[in-house]
Amino acid sequence: xxxASPFRRRDALPGFGFSLGITLLWLSGIVLxxxxxxxxxxxxxxxxxxxxxxxxxxxxxxxxxxxxxALAASAVNVPLGLLVAWVLVRYRxxxxxxxxxxxxxxxxxxxxxxxxxxxALYAPNGWLGxxxxxxxxxxxxxxxGVALAMGFVGLPFxxxxxxxxxxxxxxxxxxxxxxxxxxxxxxxxxxxxxxLAPALLAGFAMASARAVGEYGSVIFIAGNMPMVSEIAPLxxxxxxxxxxxxxxxxxxxxxxxxxxxxxxxLNLANRLWRRA
Amino acid sequence: xxxxxxxxxxxxGPVLALREVELGVRQGEFVALLGPSGSGKTTxxxxxxxxxxxxxxxxxxxxxxxxxxxxRARNIGFVFQNYALFRHMTVxxxxxxxxxxxxxxxxxxxxxxxxxxxxxLERMQIGELERRLPEQISGGQRQRVALARALATEPRLLxxxxxxxxxxxxxxxxxxxxxxELHAELGLTSLFVTHDQEEALxxxxxxxxxxAGQVAQFDSPAAxxxxxxNAFVAGFLGHAARLPARxxxxxxxxxxxxxxxxxxxxLLRGVAVEGAVLxxxxxxxxxxxxxxxxxxxxxxxxxxxxxxxxxxxLDLGGYVIEAEAAxxxxxxxxxxxxxPRAARVFPA
Numbered sequence: 001x002x003x004a005s006p007f008r009r010r011d012a013l014p015g016f017g018f019s020l021g022i023t024l025l026w027l028s029g030i031v032l033x034x035x036x037x038x039x040x041x042x043x044x045x046x047x048x049x050x051x052x053x054x055x056x057x058x059x060x061x062x063x064x065x066x067x068x069x070a071l072a073a074s075a076v077n078v079p080l081g082l083l084v085a086w087v088l089v090r091y092r093x094x095x096x097x098x099x100x101x102x103x104x105x106x107x108x109x110x111x112x113x114x115x116x117x118x119x120a121l122y123a124p125n126g127w128l129g130x131x132x133x134x135x136x137x138x139x140x141x142x143x144x145g146v147a148l149a150m151g152f153v154g155l156p157f158x159x160x161x162x163x164x165x166x167x168x169x170x171x172x173x174x175x176x177x178x179x180x181x182x183x184x185x186x187x188x189x190x191x192x193x194x195x196l197a198p199a200l201l202a203g204f205a206m207a208s209a210r211a212v213g214e215y216g217s218v219i220f221i222a223g224n225m226p227m228v229s230e231i232a233p234l235x236x237x238x239x240x241x242x243x244x245x246x247x248x249x250x251x252x253x254x255x256x257x258x259x260x261x262x263x264x265x266l267n268l269a270n271r272l273w274r275r276a
Numbered sequence: 277x278x279x280x281x282x283x284x285x286x287x288x289g290p291v292l293a294l295r296e297v298e299l300g301v302r303q304g305e306f307v308a309l310l311g312p313s314g315s316g317k318t319t320x321x322x323x324x325x326x327x328x329x330x331x332x333x334x335x336x337x338x339x340x341x342x343x344x345x346x347x348r349a350r351n352i353g354f355v356f357q358n359y360a361l362f363r364h365m366t367v368x369x370x371x372x373x374x375x376x377x378x379x380x381x382x383x384x385x386x387x388x389x390x391x392x393x394x395x396x397l398e399r400m401q402i403g404e405l406e407r408r409l410p411e412q413i414s415g416g417q418r419q420r421v422a423l424a425r426a427l428a429t430e431p432r433l434l435x436x437x438x439x440x441x442x443x444x445x446x447x448x449x450x451x452x453x454x455x456x457e458l459h460a461e462l463g464l465t466s467l468f469v470t471h472d473q474e475e476a477l478x479x480x481x482x483x484x485x486x487x488a489g490q491v492a493q494f495d496s497p498a499a500x501x502x503x504x505x506n507a508f509v510a511g512f513l514g515h516a517a518r519l520p521a522r523x524x525x526x527x528x529x530x531x532x533x534x535x536x537x538x539x540x541x542x543l544l545r546g547v548a549v550e551g552a553v554l555x556x557x558x559x560x561x562x563x564x565x566x567x568x569x570x571x572x573x574x575x576x577x578x579x580x581x582x583x584x585x586x587x588x589x590l591d592l593g594g595y596v597i598e599a600e601a602a603x604x605x606x607x608x609x610x611x612x613x614x615x616p617r618a619a620r621v622f623p624a
Contacts, residue, residue, distance in 0.1 A: 172360030175327050178347040179354040180374035181429060190377070194364045 038256060041249035053250040058226050059235060063251075065143055066232040067258055070211035073150035074158075074204045081158025081203060082196070088159070089166045103160070106153050111216025118149055119220040141223030146231060149218040154207030161203035162196060169195055198270055205266040212259055277338050277433045277465045278303045279324065284333035286319055286489075293319040295489040296333065301467060301482075306459050308476035309469045311486030312512070317469045318357075320486075321435050324467065325354045337433065353426030353434040357441055359418045361410040367421050368393055368406035374429035393428065400424045416447040423455075427462070434459070436468035440475060452479055473513055477501070485509050503545070507554050507622035516556035517597045521621065523553050528619060530555070533593050534573035538616050545620040552624040555616075562599040563615040564588065564606070572611035579606060590614060 042050045053059070088100055106114065122129040122139040129140055139145045169192065177187040193200075215233045222229045232255055239248035279301040286294040294316045301307050309317040322328040324335060326347030335342045342350065361370050371393045375384055384392065397403045400420040405413055410421065419439065426434060439455070440448045456479055459466050470476050476483045477497040484494040485508075493505040504510035511518050522529045527537040566572075574590040574597065581587075585600040592614060599614065606612060 170358070170360060172356045172358065173362055175347070176354065176356060176360040176362075176425075177373070177377070179325055179327070179350070179352060180377065180425065181348045181351070182373070182377040183348060186377045190373070191362055195362075 035256070038249055038252050042246055042253050044246040045250060049246075050250050050253075053247050054254045058230070059232075059251055059254070061227045062230045062232040062235045063254060063258065065146060065230065066212050066255070067262070069143060069147045069150050069231070070154075070208045070214075071262075073147045073211050074154055074207040076147075077151055077154045077158045077207050078200055078204050081155055081207075082162055082200060084155070085159045085162040085166050089163060103156050105156075107156050111153065111214065112220070114152060115149065115217040115220035118145075118152065118217065122148065122221060140221050141225070141229055143229055145221040145223070146218055146229055149221050150211035150214055153214050153217055154211045157206040157210060158200070158203035161206060162199045165196055165199040197273055201266055201270050201273070205263055208262060208266075209259060212255065212262075279433065279465070279467070280334075280336040280339075281320070281324075282334050282336075284320070284323065284330050284335065286316070286323065286328065287331050292489050294323075294330070294333075297489070297491055299484055299491055299494060301465060304463060304465055306456070306465075306479060306481045307467045308480035308483045309467060309486055310471070310473060310476040310483050310512075312471060314488075315486040316489040317486045318437055321437055321467065321469050324433075325352050325435050326350050327354070351429060351431050351433075353429070353431035355419075355422045355426050355434070355436040355439055357438040359410075359422040361418060361421060361425070363410055365409075366406065367397070367402070367408050367410070367413070370410070370421055371396060371424045371428050373425065393424075396424045396428055415443050416451060419443065419451060423458075432463075432465060434464045434466040436466065438470060439468055440470075440472075448475075455479070477513075485512060487512075504556075504620065507556070510556040510620050510622060514558050515598055516558045516620075517595065519555045519557065519595060520624065521553050521555040521619075523550055523621065528553070528555060528621060530616075533595070535592070536615055538619055542616075542618050543621055544618050545622075549623060553621040554624050555619045555621050557597075557616050557619045559587070559598045560600050561616060561618045562597070563617050564590075564599050564601050565613050566606060567611040567613050570611075572613050574612055574614045576606050576608055576610045576612060579608060 042053070045053055054063075084099075084103060088096065088103070119140055120126050122132070122145060124130065124133045124138070124140065126140070132139055137144075139148060173191055173195075174187050177191045178184075182190065213233060215231075215237075218231055219234050222231060222234070224230045224234055232251055236248045236251050239245075239251065279299070281297055281299040284294050284297040285292070297316070297320060299320075309320060311317050319328060323330050324337075324342075326342065326345065330343075337350070337352075362373065365373070372389050375389045375392065378384075394403065394406070397406055400423060402413075402417055402420050402424070405417060405421070410418055413421070440451060443451065452475065458464075468479070477500070480497065482494060482496055483500055485492045485500065487508045493500060493509045495503075495505075500509065501514055504513060507518075510516060519530060519533060519535075522531070523540075526540045528540065528543065529537045574592040576588055577591050577596070578589045579586050579601075581603065582600075586603050586606065588599050588601050588606055590597045590599060590612070597614065
């Protein structure tokens with residue numbers, strides 16, 4: 001007996017070769033070739049030049065802000081997104097559909113519009129910014145503002161990943177837990193959350209990835225002070241404006257590598273979770 | 277544990293799922309709630325477990341009013357129709373769940389939990405499955421895991437919602453017998469919901485036949501079959517043909533159906549009224565013979581061997597009649613003469 005190869009086996013529902021061909025062609029054109037360019041461009045600097053380019057304090061500060069901001073925003077988005085998904089799936093109330101639509105607004109809104117709105121709201125003289133400033137909390141033009149904007153764009157990712165899984169979660173499992181003597185908290189902790197964990201992790205990953213790359217909605221509220229509230233994508237633009245194409249690509253490559261490591265780590269965590 | 281349900285009412289919007297239900301279950305009894313879908317049997321079971329709440333009426337368990345007791349404090353074993361196993365937990369962890377979530381003061385130590393779960397799995401004959409996930413075992417095995425999980429906290433009242441519904445016939449039969457033994461051995465009081473009358477009659481000490489949110493009759497299987505309380509019970513149990521008839525004088529007349537009248541003395545349940553009635557006649561209550569010289573009143577539609585006799589389906593003026601005949605007496609398409617020997621009548 002030979003191992004059935006997907007290339008040779010007869011299939012009642014054919015289409016493997018065709019669909020894989022299109023997929024590879026499209027993926028190469030739209031993803032792989034641009035990424036290859038990103039890999040090659042910084043080589044103009046030479047290895048040492050590349051290293052100096054990405055370890056400049058200003059670059060390191062911006063990378064730190066982009067990634068830590070994205071992780072923090074997503075860490076907040078996971079419980080909040082879960083709550084939103086929970087309310088949308090479990091309860092029927094007037095205005096539910098409206099709420100359902102509102103969740104997608106950060107997807108749909110041009111990011112610059114969101115950025116302007118957030119800035120107006122949280123600026124020291126804005127509706128929310130003024131009372132917060134009175135309390136001594138500065139949001140706009142600080143890393144906090146950056147994380148806030150990142151949280152704004154990331155929320156729908158968590159909600160929309162968790163929602164279908166939550167909808168599929170049989171309520172009987174929770175009822176069974178309660179007849180077995182579990183309190184509501186024990187039921188959520190031992191029955192509901194473990195079932196949702198892979199979806200929550202996936203939502204976290206997607207929200208983080210989006211937040212890292214977010215530009216439009218962040219730069220207005222960030223204020224873009226070098227070393228304080230300047231995000232990595234902005235630094236790329238700054239370098240491009242100085243015609244330092246290789247330097248811009250170097251930052252891009254660093255972001256790519258870090259994003260890849262982040263997604264890989266989350267993927268591994270998910271796999272470990274499933275095995276446990 | 278004894279269960280007393282009185283005047284229990286449950287509304288879902290405009291629909292009355294339960295209408296002033298009365299039911300008393302004695303300690304150690306095995307009771308079936310039998311009825312067509314929508315008759316309220318599952319709703320009743322869920323209210324007993326504390327998973328649903330009545331709009332009016334009370335549930336008492338061992339004389340204690342349950343209305344303020346949440347599901348988790350009732351210590352009632354509940355087996356769900358689709359088992360509702362925890363998908364991310366192994367069989368072992370599923371069964372151990374009820375012990376692990378106990379407050380620290382009453383939680384057995386880890387080794388004791390392991391010992392008890394293993395013993396229970398052995399008892400359910402699924403000891404070798406403890407490391408599997410629910411999706412990796414068969415339906416019958418899942419059923420046993422669900423039972424083991426419900427029994428792990430040592431409840432004295434066990435509630436089962438369509439416990440055999442999703443299983444194939446062979447597994448069903450084995451599990452039924454086994455459940456009956458388990459019930460007796462553990463000294464449980466059990467209630468189970470079913471729409472399968474054979475299952476109810478075979479397993480239960482008493483059967484509550486439910487109809488449109490009420491208990492139509494609550495009796496032993498023998499009494500239910502011999503003395504159905506109303507037309508619904510008579511029609512639901514025992515595969516009876518249901519024919520319109522008329523009581524007049526000292527006989528039951530079936531006209532316009534081509535059946536001879538039946539003397540009142542042959543009625544198994546007397547009705548004093550005159551006029552239109554519903555007559556129920558069971559398969560073994562027919563005399564059947566091949567038609568001679570065109571005097572037949574029915575045609576054989578199908579024959580199948582059933583133990584000591586042949587089970588025949590006949591067409592009688594548009595009505596489907598099930599009857600028992602001797603082997604080899606009748607064939608498909610054959611005209612024959614059908615005559616009732618006995619009947620139960622209820623006011624139409």
